[in-house]
Amino acid sequence: MEGLSILLNGFANSFTTVNLVACFTGALIGTLVGVLPGLGPTATMVLMLPFTLPYGPTTGLIMMTGVWYGAMYGGSTTSVLVNIPGEAASVVTCIDGYQMCKKGRAGAALALVAVGSFVAGTMGILGLQFFAPLLGNAALSFGPPEFLAFMILAFVLLSNLSAEAPLKGASMIALGLFLSTIGLNPMDSYPRFTFGSEKLMLGIDFLPVAVGLFGISEVLSVALEKYVRPVVNRIRLRELYPNREEMRRSIFPTLRGSILGFFVGLLPGPCTVISTFVSYSLEKRISKTPEKFGQGAVEGVVAPESANNSAVMGSMIPLLTLGIPFAAPSAVMLAGLRMHNVEPGPMLFTTHPEVFWTFIAAMYLGNLMLLILNLPLVGAFARIAVIRPQILIPIISVICLVGVYSVRNSLFDVWVMIAAGVVGLFLRKWKFPVAPFIIGLVLGPTTENSLRQTLLMFQGDVSLIVNRPLSITLLALAVAFLAYKFTAPLWGRKYELKVEEGKL
């Protein structure tokens, strides 16, 4: 009963004009971003950070999540109608979504995706509401060694899951960790890598680096590509009704996608993208008619789209309960909360419970808003997809410039943003993932504190970590994962040899 009353209190808090407007704005902008190829949800969330500053942390969190969530909804629109994914988590939707469109079932596909996303989002929020306080309470017993071990495991998984070449992911994490050491060390106020510069004493701020890496580098990347005007298939409201067979076939894939997506969201890395691939392959594997996949199977559209929505909610759990972001958008949220002097983690549920419960309540509302917004306006959103980058890029560029400057009235920050943008462009070209860099930058201070406190606790004797069962388990998992990664090619080769010899 207590849980219900604090949730109702959360609803009461979220029903303020500011929070409702923030929720709607976030959802609308997120949908637009999802529709428009080029600018992803992370870049948009970073760009919106300065605009959340005049309001409270809850309002900021609601707006940020609205953007992330809305992008998942919007991404499917262009995937189905234009065969161009609005963002990475909608790539899989193109396969069967566009085929459905060619068969004149685009409206049905989009309606089922919207309803499926709503169901998945609601299930994800339920999961978050249930698991987050439990894990938060469990995490209260975490000491520095546990946090350090958890961070090491997260870095190992992150470098392997977010990059084609794990070494590139690992080096990006290390670079992010290094950047976080610039400035005064908070533990002993010792200046590091400042070279006498007063500006560097304060450290490198997260915002300009993130806007540069995600905003400016995307802007430059789109500016350098040749633009091909997409052909958008028109859609009318009456075409949105799916037939009974399509509805029947989408029920279980929606539920499976929702559950799967939620648990994939708990993993480090681009969880929304991974969840769509895993969900699609699962549906194909268990389908009685796998040959229909790629030909316009409704299961291949609704399951991944449901999965990416619930993955968003799943990924909020490590952020809110441990203060550890596993994906780039949640790293932005962590930075945003810190700008409001709110530190997510086990203590969040005791020090700022209103933040969590108002956020949960607002997400229910946001999910409903997105459903109402997406179904009737799907045609309008599709037309937005044809806005040319020649118009969009200049507008986004100057918003980045003024937005970053306005936070601290610092031209130095703008220089940092431009440098990060140009470097980010080349990193993308060379297939270095930028998300681990940002996560490393955000988690750097926590990692250093955990390491130093652990060493002080153990008085330098790191072997004492065996006395901490949770720490040693987490480290063992990291080692096991690395051992598997290193030996996987050997196992694959042995398997191939056996096949060649006819033993398998």
Next chain:
Amino acid sequence: MDKAPKFRLETFFDFFLLFLGLVISIISWGYGFGSLGQPGPGLYPFFVGAAIAIFSVFLLISELRSATSKPVLDKERAKTLILMTATFCLWILAMPVLGYVPVTLVATFSFCKVMKLEGWRKPLAVSGGTALFIYLLFDYWLYIDLPRGILG
């Protein structure tokens, strides 16, 4: 079949990472490594620098082993990148002197032309609209005091 040179920009970047990692470790050592029981301010960045150096060695090896590659940017794209970056830099240099509204207007116009938005009317409309939007957003909605410069 044309074979691109093995030593490319990405290889330079890997060398830079190696150099950076080593420099970080050396400087960190100077800050005071301390001991494992009493860690100094240099201990953590020392290990981070060492990790960067080690990763970059492996990256370099795999980079030098790989055969061919396409150039990252052709002449046309390089020109666009330089012009875009120059416009960003000009905004930073001119904004404190001339004020954010006129500089934003000119920068948006410049971005439009770099992006090859045809004619004069469309770029003017986009830049005028954007400058007005930025002015209303920051001045009237967010109440953020931005430099108005000699024209303000």
